[in-house]
Amino acid sequence: MSSNGIKIAIVGGGLAGLAAALKIAEAGHEVDLISVVPVKRSHSVCAQGGINGAVNTKGEGDSPAKHLDDTVYGGDFLANQPPVQRMTDMAPEIIYLFDRMGVPFSRTKEGLLDFRRFGGTLHHRTAFAGASTGQQLLYALDEQVRKFEVTGKVRKFEGWEMLSLVMDDHQVCRGLIAMNLQTLELKAFKADAVIMATGGPGLVFGKSTNSQTCTGSAVSAAYQQGARYANGEFIQVHPTSIPGEDKLRLMSESARGEGGRVWVPKNRGDKRKPQDIPTGERWYFLEEKYPAYGNLVPRDIATREIFQVCLDGFGVGGENQVFLDLTHVPAETLTRKLGAILEIYEMFVGDDPRYVPMRIFPGVHYSMGGLWVDFEQRTNVPGLLAAGECDYSIHGANRLGANSLLSCVYGGFVAAPAAMEYAKNVERGETETNGIYDAELKRQQEINDSIIKSEGGENQYKLHEEMGKWMTDNVTVVRYNDKLKATDEKLVELQDRLKRISINDSNLWATQAVPHARQLKNMLELARVITLGALNRNESRGAHYKPEFPDRNDDEYMKTTVAEYSAEAPVFSYEAIDVSIVEPRKRDYSSGKKASAAAGTELKPKNREETRPRDPDNKEEFEEAKEK
Amino acid sequence: MSTNGHIEKKRLETPPAKFKLKIQRREKEGAPVSWDTFELPYRRNLNVISALMDVRKEPVTIEGKATTPPVWDMSCLEQVCGICTMVIDGTVRQSCSALIDDLLLASGSDTVTLQPMSKFPNVRDLKVDRTKMFDHLKQVHAWVELDGSHSLGPGPAISNEVAQERYALSRCMTCGCCLEACPQYGDDNYIGPQAIAQARLFNMHPVGKTDIDERLNGLMGEDGITNCGNAQNCVQVCPMSVPLTKAIYETNRDITVNALFGWLKK
Numbered sequence: 001m002s003s004n005g006i007k008i009a010i011v012g013g014g015l016a017g018l019a020a021a022l023k024i025a026e027a028g029h030e031v032d033l034i035s036v037v038p039v040k041r042s043h044s045v046c047a048q049g050g051i052n053g054a055v056n057t058k059g060e061g062d063s064p065a066k067h068l069d070d071t072v073y074g075g076d077f078l079a080n081q082p083p084v085q086r087m088t089d090m091a092p093e094i095i096y097l098f099d100r101m102g103v104p105f106s107r108t109k110e111g112l113l114d115f116r117r118f119g120g121t122l123h124h125r126t127a128f129a130g131a132s133t134g135q136q137l138l139y140a141l142d143e144q145v146r147k148f149e150v151t152g153k154v155r156k157f158e159g160w161e162m163l164s165l166v167m168d169d170h171q172v173c174r175g176l177i178a179m180n181l182q183t184l185e186l187k188a189f190k191a192d193a194v195i196m197a198t199g200g201p202g203l204v205f206g207k208s209t210n211s212q213t214c215t216g217s218a219v220s221a222a223y224q225q226g227a228r229y230a231n232g233e234f235i236q237v238h239p240t241s242i243p244g245e246d247k248l249r250l251m252s253e254s255a256r257g258e259g260g261r262v263w264v265p266k267n268r269g270d271k272r273k274p275q276d277i278p279t280g281e282r283w284y285f286l287e288e289k290y291p292a293y294g295n296l297v298p299r300d301i302a303t304r305e306i307f308q309v310c311l312d313g314f315g316v317g318g319e320n321q322v323f324l325d326l327t328h329v330p331a332e333t334l335t336r337k338l339g340a341i342l343e344i345y346e347m348f349v350g351d352d353p354r355y356v357p358m359r360i361f362p363g364v365h366y367s368m369g370g371l372w373v374d375f376e377q378r379t380n381v382p383g384l385l386a387a388g389e390c391d392y393s394i395h396g397a398n399r400l401g402a403n404s405l406l407s408c409v410y411g412g413f414v415a416a417p418a419a420m421e422y423a424k425n426v427e428r429g430e431t432e433t434n435g436i437y438d439a440e441l442k443r444q445q446e447i448n449d450s451i452i453k454s455e456g457g458e459n460q461y462k463l464h465e466e467m468g469k470w471m472t473d474n475v476t477v478v479r480y481n482d483k484l485k486a487t488d489e490k491l492v493e494l495q496d497r498l499k500r501i502s503i504n505d506s507n508l509w510a511t512q513a514v515p516h517a518r519q520l521k522n523m524l525e526l527a528r529v530i531t532l533g534a535l536n537r538n539e540s541r542g543a544h545y546k547p548e549f550p551d552r553n554d555d556e557y558m559k560t561t562v563a564e565y566s567a568e569a570p571v572f573s574y575e576a577i578d579v580s581i582v583e584p585r586k587r588d589y590s591s592g593k594k595a596s597a598a599a600g601t602e603l604k605p606k607n608r609e610e611t612r613p614r615d616p617d618n619k620e621e622f623e624e625a626k627e628k
Numbered sequence: 629m630s631t632n633g634h635i636e637k638k639r640l641e642t643p644p645a646k647f648k649l650k651i652q653r654r655e656k657e658g659a660p661v662s663w664d665t666f667e668l669p670y671r672r673n674l675n676v677i678s679a680l681m682d683v684r685k686e687p688v689t690i691e692g693k694a695t696t697p698p699v700w701d702m703s704c705l706e707q708v709c710g711i712c713t714m715v716i717d718g719t720v721r722q723s724c725s726a727l728i729d730d731l732l733l734a735s736g737s738d739t740v741t742l743q744p745m746s747k748f749p750n751v752r753d754l755k756v757d758r759t760k761m762f763d764h765l766k767q768v769h770a771w772v773e774l775d776g777s778h779s780l781g782p783g784p785a786i787s788n789e790v791a792q793e794r795y796a797l798s799r800c801m802t803c804g805c806c807l808e809a810c811p812q813y814g815d816d817n818y819i820g821p822q823a824i825a826q827a828r829l830f831n832m833h834p835v836g837k838t839d840i841d842e843r844l845n846g847l848m849g850e851d852g853i854t855n856c857g858n859a860q861n862c863v864q865v866c867p868m869s870v871p872l873t874k875a876i877y878e879t880n881r882d883i884t885v886n887a888l889f890g891w892l893k894k
Contacts, residue, residue: 026776046709111788
């Protein structure tokens with residue numbers, strides 16, 4: 001196949017970046033893959049529970065249409081629906097593809113793919129490989145891309161961090177500047193198109209469930225160069241994390257998918273060991289309030305309930321923690337289905353969750369917001385695309401569990417052909433654009449030089465901690481306008497103090513001080529987008545909850561928040577969303593009977609019937625595929 | 629001990645107010661080694677990473693000397709990315725899952741000692757370069773050959789037993805513990821358990837099996853499988869409990885069988 005000389009630069013080697021790289025290399029084109037860590041160590045490894053796809057192997061009448069409905073309903077009607085539909089339609093074939101790559105998915109007795117239940121749905125829709133599905137999917141793509149590395153189609157630049165885009169005079173993206181984290185060497189990567197696949201910005205909140213590489217720094221750089229950032233205020237706080245000194249470790253939703261029950265003692269401050277508290281004296285508050293979904297209500301709801309229970313003084317031992325109890329499930333089953341995550345708990349806390357209920361509390365987990373993209377994953381900057389957690393397109397106001405791995409692969413698979421299509425048609429103008437790379441290199445080198453010289457006495461790690469604390473205290477589960485305003489003022493103060501840091505490192509070889517200072521500057525910009533976006537949105541929707549405005553307000557706010565950079569403060573505008581497939585309805589998970597009654601569809605509001613895919617042919621294809 | 633066989637974890641009975649972190653320093657590859665010791669306040673759930681983060685915020689040694697912040701690699705902090713591996717009190721492991729309490733309890737001392745892995749180029753302080761491990765994966769052809777990533781329906785049916793066995797092999801996070809602990813690994817005379825186990829992972833797959841020759845060829849040279857000395861250190865240090873020695877045994881068997889058939893084919 002003729003390559004036609006197309007080169008695409010991909011920033012980030014997690015699931016989305018590798019998915020895109022695979023498609024481009026397979027089409028015979030060249031990829032420069034830039035990643036801060038060896039791609040096999042990307043944050044996708046942390047995804048535990050599984051990947052959603054309505055394969056309907058359990059004969060529950062599941063379908064991509066129901067998956068679509070669960071996703072947009074769970075997202076509280078903030079997502080544009082056409083890309084969600086395309087994703088849920090593509091989901092079964094994505095799972096099959098990973099199956100063919102040799103991912104060791106858990107199997108049924110018949111040797112077929114096994115599926116488990118996850119939050120926000122009544123169906124067994126989640127394929128899984130033990131409790132480390134993200135690790136296994138990432139490895140499969142890593143292996144496939146390594147094959148193209150051997151043939152020279154993919155060049156990896158691991159240990160390089162993107163600093164900025166290279167834009168020409170017409171504001172077209174022509175490549176990027178990255179820094180070698182060992183030598184601090186800067187290099188220009190010329191490309192016909194750039195795909196951002198850099199993941200989320202969890203470190204903006206200091207401690208989160210994210211990896212230390214999830215700074216959002218590269219995305220923020222693109223935003224500061226004119227890329228729009230959408231729905232920044234929608235930050236998912238996962239209901240079950242393990243509080244730690246260095247991070248909040250995730251306790252996967254699959255723990256509840258496999259029967260885990262959340263409870264607190266009915267008596268405030270009960271000092272007994274959890275095993276010694278009789279059932280009658282335990283308050284299973286999620287099951288009581290949401291009989292149909294029980295412990296598997298969507299994450300934003302579970303998070304708020306746990307938060308409230310602790311606020312009301314029912315937290316275990318009077319602290320901010322509740323029990324997540326698996327001890328009623330046979331130890332052997334737990335080891336087989338959840339071994340990896342139970343080991344994590346035991347390793348870090350010291351108790352064995354097979355015998356002792358876990359103590360958990362909500363922790364910042366995922367950003368539904370990200371770079372604005374159209375339905376082909378293209379940002380507003382020509383030549384710049386985005387995929388995965390760093391784009392805003394799929395999850396609306398709240399993401400359902402096991403939809404993230406899916407959206408990463410989907411995003412990569414859509415961005416890749418869109419990037420190639422763009423690259424085929426773009427005017428190269430090689431000679432007249434040469435100067436732009438040198439100019440941008442020089443600009444970035446000057447930023448490095450000024451950081452290295454800076455001697456103001458402030459400690460950047462302490463500034464980071466301060467930002468994280470303010471963001472966690474005021475811009476997570478419950479949001480008040482006065483506190484949001486105060487947080488933004490604090491962020492502006494931190495931006496000022498950041499100009500006066502000392503890097504404390506005389507040895508610049510492999511120093512982490514210079515990259516961190518740059519990341520922190522970029523994180524502060526994103527923090528303002530998140531905080532001010534939340535301040536401006538006077539309603540409650542999905543993960544965004546304001547007691548002063550407790551209801552969803554579709555008339556004013558069923559719109560995408562769009563932030564554009566200006567030196568003063570982000571400039572906000574609002575964009576209508578496409579709800580042409582599933583008619584918006586009130587989100588209510590409290591009605592309906594227990595899921596075990598197997599009543600399936602009747603638990604849903606009536607207009608569920610309206611949620612068929614627009615292309616019935618597609619649906620039949622899946623029905624066929626499923627029977628094979 | 630509780631009634632259901634669960635053993636409660638031992639913790640320090642009288643935790644100290646402070647403890648020491650002794651860190652091996654090196655400015656860059658080839659530079660001389662030196663040591664810095666830092667004193668830090670003890671907290672019950674402190675791990676090595678949190679302790680290093682504390683040092684980074686105030687890099688002043690126990691002698692009161694201001695120094696550079698130590699450099700180390702970290703990412704997931706959940707022992708699944710493998711990047712933060714180092715030698716802690718003489719044992720190779722991930723620093724995220726090494727709890728200070730456990731380390732002090734095990735050593736009975738007031739000091740935790742950190743060193744970089746010795747089998748890889750030492751970039752700076754505790755940071756090493758493990759590029760070689762990813763090159764090993766190329767050498768053993770560690771992937772399934774696909775006709776393409778377009779839609780072709782599901783993969784072959786596989787029994788849950790085989791899936792579970794492959795899952796155990798597939799959990800390898802390329803951390804390098806097995807290579808660090810292996811007495812044979814070094815000087816390119818042995819590829820090491822990591823890559824052999826990955827070859828086995830794909831040789832066990834119904835489709836991957838079709839390329840078994842290529843995978844075994846990658847293991848049959850001087851720098852392949854032959855120099856395994858069966859010390860079995862690898863399985864003992866593997867944080868993911870990958871059945872490494874079993875994979876080595878089975879791969880050796882495959883090579884023998886393959887060599888025999890190859891001979892007969894000629």
